[in-house]
Amino acid sequence: MVAPTTNQDDMHGEVYFPSAETIAQANVPNYLALREEALADPVAYWDKRAKELLDWIEPYDQVLDDSNAPFYKWFTGGKTNLVHNALDRHQNTAVRNKQAMIWVGENGDVRTFSYRQLWQEVNRFANVLKGLGVKKGDTVTIYMGRVPELPMAMLATLKLGAVHSVVYGGFSSTALASRIEDAQSKVLITCDGAWLRGKVIKLKDIADEALSSEAGKVVENVVVYQRTQHEVNWIEGRDHWYHDLSDGVSKVCDTEVMDSEDPQFILYTSGTTGRPKGVLHTCGGYQVYTATTLKYVFDVKPEDVYWCAADPGWITGHSYIVYAPLLLGATNFIYEGAPNFPDPGIWWRLIEEWGINILYTAPTAIRGLMRFGDEHPNASDLSSLRLLGSVGEPINPEAWKWYYNVIGGERCPIMDTWWQTETGGFMITPTPVVPLKPGSGTLPFTGISADVVRPDGTSCDANEDGYLVVKTPWPGMARTVWGDPDRFVDVYWSTFADQGWYFTGDSAKRDEDGYFWIIGRMDDVIKVSGYRLGTAEVEAALGSYPDVAESAVIGVPDELRGNVIHAYCILNQGLEGSDELAAILKKHVRHEVGPIAMPSKITFVDSLPKTRSGKIMRRLLKAEAMGKPLGDTSTLAN
Ligand code: PRX
Secondary structure, eight states: OOOOOOOTTTOOSSOBOOOHHHHHHOSOTTHHHHHHHHHHOHHHHHHHHHHHHOOOSBOOSEEEEOTTTTSOEEEETOEEOHHHHHTGGGGGSGGGGSEEEEEEOTTSOEEEEEHHHHHHHHHHHHHHHHHTTOOTTOEEEEEOOSSTHHHHHHHHHHHTTOEEEEOOTTSOHHHHHHHHHHHTOSEEEEESOEEETTEEEOHHHHHHHHHTSGGGGTOOEEEEEOSSOOOOOOOTTTEEEHHHHHTTOOSOOOOOOEETTSEEEEEEEOOSSSSOEEEEEEHHHHHHHHHHHHHHHSOOOTTOEEEEOSOTTSHHHIIIIIIHHHHTTOEEEEEOSOTTSSOTTHHHHHHHHHTOOEEEEOHHHHHHHHTTOTHHHHTSOOTTOOEEEEESSOOOHHHHHHIIIIITTTTSOEEEEBOOGGGSSOSBOOOTTSOBOTTOOBSBOTTOOEEEEOTTSOBOOTTOOEEEEEOSOOTTSOOEETTOHHHHIIIIISTTTTTTOEEEEEEEEEOTTSOEEEEEESSSEEEETTEEEEHHHHHHHHHTSTTEEEEEEEEEEETTTEEEEEEEEEEOTTOOOOHHHHHHHHHHHHHHTOGGGOOSEEEEOSOOOBBTTSOBOHHHHHHHHTTOOOOOOTTBOO
């Protein structure tokens, strides 16, 4: 194993050292020393963080219970509720009158909420849900655009001790239906529509379509928040306008007392095989982990305006828009629209207008904005920015440098945070005091023992590609796959079962300084514009079209989007491929899974490369598509 060094004179490659001013201002200036301390005794370390950052309704009696690994339990015996720490406790302090949320609509609408106002809105929303019978342990599915009522709905659900499953507003009716069914939600919260680049995405229509399937037998009530005000279909008794239900409802609501290990939310994500799996996070450890990581990494100060430009419907939005900023009493900025509408200068104008100090986004957005040239950022005053962040896929050094030089004015460190839906929060990441290398997530966070290993579990040498694993548990880790504990063990814990390590699904390497470089997914997961898709989902969508006998999809590197999808289809006997059919199939996948899943290229073939046991060798398709050597073909049957 390579011992990390951050000693200025000894480091290799291109290194950006933090300024003395950045170090002096950092929330945790002794971070590197703290990493050593935390690794030596992670349990004591997390115990300290849990006490320092949160208020426990009743104290826990054990920090970590590892008696039933890999079903780890954290802070057992403790009583808590995330909303108690995110909103309720702030009502008794000066934070009460501080801005919790500044929201700007795509059409320029502005809505702001102090911690007091947000608390009242969440209470009201919780009372509405209670009125529909929602109680502790129930699941609520949320399918909304990026409006303040989305975080409010999430917080209201948790306040009642219910479990939310947020389905990103860009997903199709089929995807929504399968998630509703899997979670068995009796209540669905949606919007009439969402604004996207001046157009209305008709969410209620999509929800209606989802509910015309088996999922319709599960859902009893649909709450509709009005955003776009167009005509919608209505089923009396099932559908309710939020403004009707909330009219005159009390703005006070008790917070349900939860056990640390009670379920808190489910978030569906793509894996190697089959349907997306519902990753479960629980009430205690998730709070400790997200609050600690946000405080240390993004160095949030009381006066900061913090902007995480993700969608609340993804884990980045859950952890670092909706939850951790409120746990820390920070001011959150949320923008409804796309980065390039009405023009590619909008983000930079928002930063100037609102005095944003921290911007956290994805490489795909950075590359997309970089394309339009420096004149757009240069037209705005970006001097309020102090820190930048990146997430979702590896950031190429060219984009990193543009972000650093043009957006950050060579002044703002970039936090390249590697993590996953399953990890709950940042795992490999710098903090402002860590020397940076463009394209590297630098070092594992405090208390995280990550390594790059060979299939036999031995650590790789410097610059040798291997499996990225996490060797010990951490508070933010996923607890199970909803309704399918065997799948949890199989997917994450079986590759290194003997050692008891968590396998991330990623390949990586460590350099001579112990810095981590993420290479990409080793499984059949494709990252398109930072969004996670399984080959199985896209292949199932293609296969559901009557003319398609079999298909295989691969991710092919793309300058802008990280990867794009190429699909290979075998048609039913006697049918011929054509450009028209390719266009129809693209549209079909778009309808079945969502716009992000749409293949950029479809090739009609007579056969697919398979192993003797019948497994499709996507590796060969990929090598061929990229014009690379095919490598080992000894297992190829045809
Ligand atoms: O492959 C890694 C990539 O995104 C995967 C996790 O995807 P998801 O669960 O959707 O969560 C994304 C947001 C946390 C990882 O297995 N990934 C995420 N962040 C980075 C990254 N790859 C390289 N660098 C990153 N900073």
